[in-house]
Amino acid sequence: MPLRRHRRRNGRLNRSIASVDKGTGSTSGHVCSQAAERTMCSIPALPEDILHRVHSLLPMRDAARAACSSHAFLRSWRCRPIITLNKDTIGSNANAPKKNFCCIIDNILRNHSGIGIKIFKLELYGIFYACHYLDRWLQIAVTPGIEKLTLKPCYRDDNMKYNIPCTLLCDGVRNTIRSLELFFCTLHPTAELGPLRKLTSLRLHSVGISGDELEYFLSNSIALQQLDLSKCQEIMCLKIPCVLQQLHFLKVSYCSELQVIESKARNLFSFIKEGVRAKVLLGETLQMKNLRMYCSNLVCNARTELPSNMPNLETLFIGSRHETVGTPMLPTKFLFLKRLSICLKCSSYDYFSLISFLDASPSLETLLLDVAQEKVERESIFGCSPQLRQMPEQHHGHLKSVKIKGFYSAKSLVELTCYILKNAKSLDCLTLDTTYGDPKCDNKMYGGRCADMNKAFLMQARRGAAAIRAYIEDKVPSAVKLTVVEHCRRCHADKLSEIDAMCNDFF
Secondary structure, eight states: OHHHHHHHHTHHHHHHHHHHHHHHTOOHHHHHHHHHHHHTTTSOOOOHHHHHHHHHTSOHHHHHHHTTTOHHHHHHHHTOSEEEESHHHHOOOTTSOHHHHHHHHHHHHHTSOSOSOOEEEEEOTTOGGGGGTHHHHHHHHOOTTOOEEEEEOOOSSGGGOEEEOGGGSOHHHHTTOOEEEEEEEEEOOOTTOOOOTTOOEEEEEEEEOOHHHHHHHHHTOTTOOEEEEESOTTOSEEEEOTTOTTOOEEEEEOOTTOOEEEEOOTTOOEEEEESOOOEEEOOOOTTOOEEEEEOTTTTTTHHHHSOSOOTTOOEEEEEESOOSSOOOOOSSOOTTOOEEEEEEOOTTOOGGGGHHHHHTOTTOOEEEEEOOOSOOOSOBGGGSOOOOOOOOOOOOTTOOEEEEETOOOBHHHHHHHHHHHHHOTTOOEEEEEOSOOOOOTTOGGGTTOOOOOOHHHHHHHHHHHHHIIIIIGGGSOTTSEEEEEOOOTTTTHHHHHHHHHHHHHHO
């Protein structure tokens, strides 16, 4: 009898879980009901706080099912500290009516006391009806004590983005929230927004907010350590105020209208800029150790684009899909730079000019160069004079590892490789990968096949391997381990007969 009364009391929760399982074709809801009869008395008589801790570590769906079988787990469910709601955790199949998602989410949150939520994550891709419930759901879930909020509402166009009310960040919430992630919405901070004293991480993706509004928000977040902005198209000028003395990570990507990035944060440790042509004014960057920048003409404009006052820089990644000329000599030296990664997806670049980066980095230990591309325009070493350009002898006494991905027969690429072999006296290993660099067919996680390559790229790979054998192998010192990665003949057998015939004609 007690068990039956317990079932009636929790009928609503059971129906929610049953609806979830019905959507996936699972019978776990029925199994859960049967298991409750068998295991109700077998739950160990542990202190309630320990049971709550165990319950909080279960995945959402398992935690919901467990709540059907125990008073202790039911109480734990109603004050669960971690709530993640999306299609995966709800479990409905893709063909289920979208209103069902909203009903399930609404039922879960209505059964929650709203007390004790530390982490709340709500993802509503494709669930357009949810916009009618958002205010109520957030009012239940976002309460004093919350530490992390991730909100991904669904929208059809820019005019339908959900507007985050500033009242959501009330006094109690502002005093506890540490991480805020907002996607596909708008945020317009007003004077009523007070200081967010414990906010350490802020991520905005496709969020409608102006540069002035963001600056005001940042000024109220003096404990901020990480800032990540992506596709925020209303920001034209990003200003990082000097009060952010703890900010050590800044990432700005694909904000198409952004023109200026000005930072007065003195302790910035890592900076990433991708797909943004904005002018960068980093101010005092004595603490900068990691820098990543990706945009057109970045390599050839390194003299003006790369800040010159980063004496402690250790890791540098630069990338570009378009370069007009070679790299000029750099005006400064990166005295402590140990790892350099360069990604060039432009077919007409003079790779030999990258020597200037080696000269500017006397402590460099690792060089990674990615030149993999399907179309190339550089002069092949097989179609021109085999005489290689020479440079005055230099000593790169710390360079130990060099890897070139997408190696092909461009003369300037062969010249750069030979220069490194001659001048890097401490070199331990040289890897020349003629493929895209993707996992090969011995990697079971990728279905036992290499990444697909079209005939044009396969032709480049064959020429690249031939160039290595003809111009590089005999220049490799005995102390250097040379690794040449070529395409797999088994995975590309259907194209190789034609490629072999073309290569025979070419050579």
